[in-house]
Amino acid sequence: MSSPIVVTGIGIISSIGNNLKETTHALLHMQSGIKPVSILNTRHAADFVLGEVKKTQEELNQLANADQTKPWTRTALLGLIAAREAIQDARLDHSGAFKTGIVSASTVGGMDRSELYYKDFIGEARHKEFIDTHHAGDHTEKIAETLDIKDYLTTISTACSSSLNSIMFGTRLIKNGILDRVLVGGSDALSKFTLNGFNTLMILDKEHCRPFDESRAGLNLGEGAAYLVLEKEEAALKQGKKIYAYISGYANANDAHHQTASSEEGNGPFLAMQHAITKAGLIPDDIDYINVHGTGTENNDLTEGMAMKRLFGTRIPPFSSTKAFTGHTLGAAGVIESVFSIIALQEQKLLPNINFKTAIPEINLIPVTEVKNAKLGHVLTNSFGFGGNDSTVVFSSNKTRVS
Amino acid sequence: MEELIQKLKVQIIEQLNLEDMEPDDIDETDPLFGNGLGLDSIDALELIVLLEKEYGIKIENPKDGQKIFYSIKSMAEFIESHQK
Amino acid sequence: MKAYINGIGAVSPQNTLSQEHFLDDVVAVEERFLQVLKPDYKSFIDPKVLRRMSKIVRMSIVAAKTALDEAGIAKPDAILTGTGMGCQADTEKFLNAVLDNNETLLNPTAFIQSTHNTMGAQIALMQNNHNYNLTYVNRGFSFESALLDGLMLIKEGEVKNLLLGGIDEITDESWLISTKNDMYKTEPLNNLQLLNDTQTGGLSGEGANFFVLAGQKTSNSYACISGLDTFYKPANEQVVLEKILDFLKKQELELKDIDLVILGYNGNPISDNIYMHLENELFAENATAYFKHLSGEYDTAVSFATWLAAKIIKNGVVPSNVQKRKYTGTAPKKVLIYNHLRNLYHSPILLEQV
Numbered sequence: 001m002s003s004p005i006v007v008t009g010i011g012i013i014s015s016i017g018n019n020l021k022e023t024t025h026a027l028l029h030m031q032s033g034i035k036p037v038s039i040l041n042t043r044h045a046a047d048f049v050l051g052e053v054k055k056t057q058e059e060l061n062q063l064a065n066a067d068q069t070k071p072w073t074r075t076a077l078l079g080l081i082a083a084r085e086a087i088q089d090a091r092l093d094h095s096g097a098f099k100t101g102i103v104s105a106s107t108v109g110g111m112d113r114s115e116l117y118y119k120d121f122i123g124e125a126r127h128k129e130f131i132d133t134h135h136a137g138d139h140t141e142k143i144a145e146t147l148d149i150k151d152y153l154t155t156i157s158t159a160c161s162s163s164l165n166s167i168m169f170g171t172r173l174i175k176n177g178i179l180d181r182v183l184v185g186g187s188d189a190l191s192k193f194t195l196n197g198f199n200t201l202m203i204l205d206k207e208h209c210r211p212f213d214e215s216r217a218g219l220n221l222g223e224g225a226a227y228l229v230l231e232k233e234e235a236a237l238k239q240g241k242k243i244y245a246y247i248s249g250y251a252n253a254n255d256a257h258h259q260t261a262s263s264e265e266g267n268g269p270f271l272a273m274q275h276a277i278t279k280a281g282l283i284p285d286d287i288d289y290i291n292v293h294g295t296g297t298e299n300n301d302l303t304e305g306m307a308m309k310r311l312f313g314t315r316i317p318p319f320s321s322t323k324a325f326t327g328h329t330l331g332a333a334g335v336i337e338s339v340f341s342i343i344a345l346q347e348q349k350l351l352p353n354i355n356f357k358t359a360i361p362e363i364n365l366i367p368v369t370e371v372k373n374a375k376l377g378h379v380l381t382n383s384f385g386f387g388g389n390d391s392t393v394v395f396s397s398n399k400t401r402v403s
Numbered sequence: 404m405e406e407l408i409q410k411l412k413v414q415i416i417e418q419l420n421l422e423d424m425e426p427d428d429i430d431e432t433d434p435l436f437g438n439g440l441g442l443d444s445i446d447a448l449e450l451i452v453l454l455e456k457e458y459g460i461k462i463e464n465p466k467d468g469q470k471i472f473y474s475i476k477s478m479a480e481f482i483e484s485h486q487k
Numbered sequence: 488m489k490a491y492i493n494g495i496g497a498v499s500p501q502n503t504l505s506q507e508h509f510l511d512d513v514v515a516v517e518e519r520f521l522q523v524l525k526p527d528y529k530s531f532i533d534p535k536v537l538r539r540m541s542k543i544v545r546m547s548i549v550a551a552k553t554a555l556d557e558a559g560i561a562k563p564d565a566i567l568t569g570t571g572m573g574c575q576a577d578t579e580k581f582l583n584a585v586l587d588n589n590e591t592l593l594n595p596t597a598f599i600q601s602t603h604n605t606m607g608a609q610i611a612l613m614q615n616n617h618n619y620n621l622t623y624v625n626r627g628f629s630f631e632s633a634l635l636d637g638l639m640l641i642k643e644g645e646v647k648n649l650l651l652g653g654i655d656e657i658t659d660e661s662w663l664i665s666t667k668n669d670m671y672k673t674e675p676l677n678n679l680q681l682l683n684d685t686q687t688g689g690l691s692g693e694g695a696n697f698f699v700l701a702g703q704k705t706s707n708s709y710a711c712i713s714g715l716d717t718f719y720k721p722a723n724e725q726v727v728l729e730k731i732l733d734f735l736k737k738q739e740l741e742l743k744d745i746d747l748v749i750l751g752y753n754g755n756p757i758s759d760n761i762y763m764h765l766e767n768e769l770f771a772e773n774a775t776a777y778f779k780h781l782s783g784e785y786d787t788a789v790s791f792a793t794w795l796a797a798k799i800i801k802n803g804v805v806p807s808n809v810q811k812r813k814y815t816g817t818a819p820k821k822v823l824i825y826n827h828l829r830n831l832y833h834s835p836i837l838l839e840q841v
Contacts, residue, residue: 043590107602109624111582118582121664131668135572136603137625141831144719153719154632155625157573157603165621169636176488176639196585197598200448202465254566254611254620259599261444271617386599387608389620418594420538441535448595456592 003232005171007244007395009090011082011185012339014224014326015051018063019085024343027351028371032325034208034220040190048204051222051327052190053078067146071129073110076139078225078332079187083143086183090229090241094148098180098235101152102144103170104227105162105186107331109136112189139187152179157331159385160293161252162186163226164334164393168250170230180235185227185335194330195221201260209296211321212305212367214358219295222327226335228342245342248378248396249280255388261299266307268390269293269382273311276392282378287317287394289350289374291341291381292367294321295328304382305363317380320353320368334383338393341379345397350374407479415475418453419446431475439474447472454478460485488638491841492709493648494560494699496553497794498523498546500678500692501781504553509798510806513781515679520662520671520691521783539596540609541576543656546695547606548613551650557707558699564646565619566607567637569629570654571786573603575661606654606695619646627832629653630787631717634836638715641702648701653790657693657783665691670829671784672754679808681754681780689753692783696790698797704841709797710822714738714837720830724764727833731769731825734835745773746819747805749792751826752777753784758830765825766812774819775811789826789834796822796838 010020015033017023026033037045039052055063060077064084072080083102092100110133117127132138137155144153152173156165163186170184188194198204198221205218236243253275255268262268277284293304301321308316322340329336344351353367377397384390412426415435419442433439436447447468454460454471460482462468471481497503500521501514514524523546528537531549540548547568555563581597604622611620619640623632630653640646666673671691676684684690700712716734721727735742748770750762766775776799782791799805803818820840827833 115582115586118586121667122660128667131664135624135626137628140625141719150719152717153625154623154628154717156621156632157624158607158620158622159602159604169621172636172639172643176642178635178639192585192590193582193598196590196593197581197595197601200452200593200595200598202448202451252619252621254608254617256611256615256617258443259445259605259608259612267617385604386602387604387620388611389604389608422538423534445539445596445599452592452594 002175003234005174005230005247006233006236007228007247007342008231008236008241009086009229010244010339010342011085011089012226012336013053013078013081014329014336015053015222016325027325027340027343028349030352030354032354034327042192042195044195048206049208049220050190051220053223071133072142073133073138074112074189075106075110075187076142078189078223079104079139079143080146082185082225083147083183083227086227086229087147092181092229099151100149100181101173101179102140102149102183103154103156103166104140104143105156105166105331106136106139106188107157107159107162108188108191108194110134110138111191111193115192149183158389159387160330160333161383161385161389161391162331162334164383164391165252167228167335167338167393168252168391171247171250174230174232181229181231183227183229185225186332187225188223188329188331190221190223203297205296208355209324210355211294211296211323211353212301212360212365213356214360216296216298216301218297219323220327222329224326224329224332224336226332226339228335228338245345245395245397247393249276249282249394250392251275251279252391255390257388260386262303262384264303266303268388269304269307269384270310272390272392273307273380273382276380276394280394284312285315286378287380288376289344289379290317290319291337291379292319292321293382293384294323296323300384302360302362305360305365309363316365318350318368318374320351322351324354334391337381337383338395341381341395344379345376345395348373348376404479404483407482408475411475411478414453414457418449429475433474435472435474458482458486488642489711489713490638490641490700490702491704491711492698492797493701493705493707494554494558495709495794495797496550496697497694497791498526498550499694499782499791500524503794509802510808513808515677517675517677519673519675520657521678522657523693539600541574541600543574543576543654544600544606544609547652547654548610550695550697551610551652554697554699555650560648560699562614562616563648563650563699565640565649566610566616567621567633567649568607568652568654569623569633569787570603571626571629572655572661573624574601574605575656576658577601579658579660626786627828628717630790631715631834634715637700641700648699650697651700652695652697653787654695655693655785655787657691662691678780682752684754685756687755687757689755689784690779692785692788694782694785694791696794708841710800710838711841712836713839717834719832721833724761727761728765728769731835738837742773745821745823746816747776747799747814747822748773749776749778749796749822749824750811751779751792753779761827761830774814774816776805776809777811778809786828789824792824792826793836796824800838800840
């Protein structure tokens with residue numbers, strides 16, 4: 001049996017912290033990053049609250065220590081900051097003995113710059129250095145070049161499940177012998193494009209979002225990036241590396257119901273969770289905590305809850321949505337919440353679903369509302385996206401039965 | 404009212420790209436959603452934008468749309484009662 | 488890792504959708520860029536859903552259906568798409584509306600359909616297909632990444648068959664923006680005269696090329712995809728040459744085993760140098776072919792080359808209008824595709840007779 005795949009490095013930046021340490025502190029102290037708008041230049045600044053990384057482009061540039069001869073989008077800067085932290089954390093050297101790659105994810109890629117310069121692209125062609133940073137893979141290439149990752153690179157975009165899929169694909173690249181080590185994750189910066197897009201769907205809450213609450217009225221958007229370094233357990237042990245978690249199960253399924261809405265019974269979410277648990281060689285009862293997708297929209301929380309009831313019956317594990325901390329970070333959400341799930345495993349603590357008061361009557365599910373000690377062996381995280389794209393990853397503190 | 408109904412039919416066909424339809428194909432009392440014209444939740448959002456753009460009427464809660472957009476007739480009645 | 492191609496469907500600037508013809512009726516135009524020949528969409532797609540779809544979604548569904556029908560598969564075990572730029576038309580439409588209307592009075596449809604996975608999602612929706620469904624979006628690696636996922640899925644035994652597509656669409660605006668970066672030619676040219684054109688930039692194009700891949704061959708199998716590699720930003724032509732030699736070595740092949748090399752010449756004198764170098768230095772003894780005078784250049788144009796290679800192997804002929812260095816052999820058994828986009832994204836793909 002091949003060696004299991006483990007997480008040996010973590011990097012993260014979002015509205016609740018610029019690195020893993022700050023993020024852990026904010027989660028355990030229930031400090032939300034959702035605030036009035038002060039960075040994104042939008043006419044809706046007074047209408048909504050956002051999970052912004054409270055740093056200007058210049059400040060991010062400095063924090064990222066980015067090569068100033070190249071054009072950098074906010075998405076790429078956020079990505080680089082998190083990716084560098086993960087690489088340093090895993091103490092990756094570039095001795096050449098290992099094949100190292102990157103699988104990243106994003107929904108709108110370099111849109112944060114494109115929307116500033118788009119009319120110039122068409123007209124005068126000023127700022128034309130940003131024409132090439134528009135595509136979804138630009139940030140991946142910038143990270144790979146800066147951090148000297150040479151053996152493979154690609155980018156996945158499946159709307160809001162994107163970066164869970166990059167974890168899945170990266171894991172399989174190692175299992176199939178294509179790479180020895182892989183940096184997986186994703187990055188998405190806030191943009192007028194996405195803010196206005198979600199606004200046309202009328203699913204943005206003007207107040208702080210309240211996932212799984214009866215009074216929920218939509219989501220808050222956020223931004224951020226996170227990356228994990230994955231490698232084989234045997235390689236990690238040989239080098240005396242810290243093992244944060246095992247990637248024990250994963251699955252992607254399609255709801256095949258509607259371009260944006262989930263099916264009433266939560267078919268896609270049900271299948272994704274079920275297949276991921278099976279893949280891990282576990283049964284639903286083995287899952288100790290679920291970091292749900294829980295956007296705070298009427299449709300998502302109801303249907304995700306339905307899917308959980310179908311799969312877990314009356315024994316639904318403790319669960320929480322952490323979107324009231326960060327907002328919905330779109331393409332980065334899957335990996336950001338994977339990091340949260342790993343923090344839960346590391347700290348042996350359940351994370352809280354802040355802003356919750358009253359259960360949704362149709363499902364009557366009560367999430368974890370405060371930080372609580374618990375014995376956690378297997379945690380599961382969900383990410384669902386437009387186009388019915390539903391993904392689940394299971395992280396474990398130890399080797400599971402199958403691996 | 405009759406004029407408004409005709410106008411709405413044209414606007415809906417255009418806004419929702421109902422390429423193969425003529426205004427006369429739509430009965431003003433037919434349900435727009437479900438078994439009638441077969442529109443869905445995305446169309447409902449499009450109709451909300453249409454009301455604001457063309458008639459200056461803003462709908463804040465998408466749930467209100469269900470009743471207003473039941474048929475062309477209910478839409479016309481809503482517009483008449485909400486325009487100054 | 489290998490997979491059999493058991494069905495294909497291509498919407499391109501050529502008559503590729505028809506199974507009767509195989510490039511015996513090439514389309515020549517005098518345009519600035521090549522657009523796909525518009526299929527009769529209504530015979531493939533319910534008008535109720537067609538009304539919202541942009542070109543990229545429409546052509547994807549037509550190509551996907553054609554490939555699945557041919558393979559006799561209604562619901563593949565996985566749907567994998569690669570698209571470099573995704574839904575350009577809907578993205579432009581929504582972005583322009585945001586900017587022009589100062590963030591007011593915006594319609595949702597273009598935003599909803601602007602996500603890169605719209606094509607894969609719409610195909611799944613039409614089939615009520617709950618299976619694995621992923622979209623790769625790294626410009627000139629998009630199709631290759633989806634293909635790699637497919638090869639792994641088959642090797643892992645996760646799927647028996649899958650649908651794979653490479654898709655990119657062109658719009659007036661996206662073309663215009665690309666020309667600002669010297670990526671594409673700006674003056675009209677006859678596409679069949681591509682290699683004689685002296686303007687900088689490639690000939691821009693578009694297409695949707697879909698394949699049914701499977702672990703088992705059928706009586707209809709076109710070819711077997713038996714090798715794939717990608718490398719980003721090689722230092723120079725020598726590195727490219729060595730990478731291709733490494734690739735062949737891994738396949739336990741020598742240069743003389745390759746019956747035909749399909750090269751990605753796109754008419755840009757600068758980046759075509761690499762192909763020329765390889766053709767003279769590495770493939771000096773091999774027959775060669777090219778294809779972008781028929782498809783145009785786009786991020787997933789290598790999917791058109793894959794279509795071409797599969798057809799060549801199954802039909803046992805190399806159409807004269809794709810031959811670069813004259814083909815004199817019998818039915819080719821091993822075809823190597825080597826393509827690069829802007830000297831950044833390089834990929835060899837090997838196809839073999841079943």
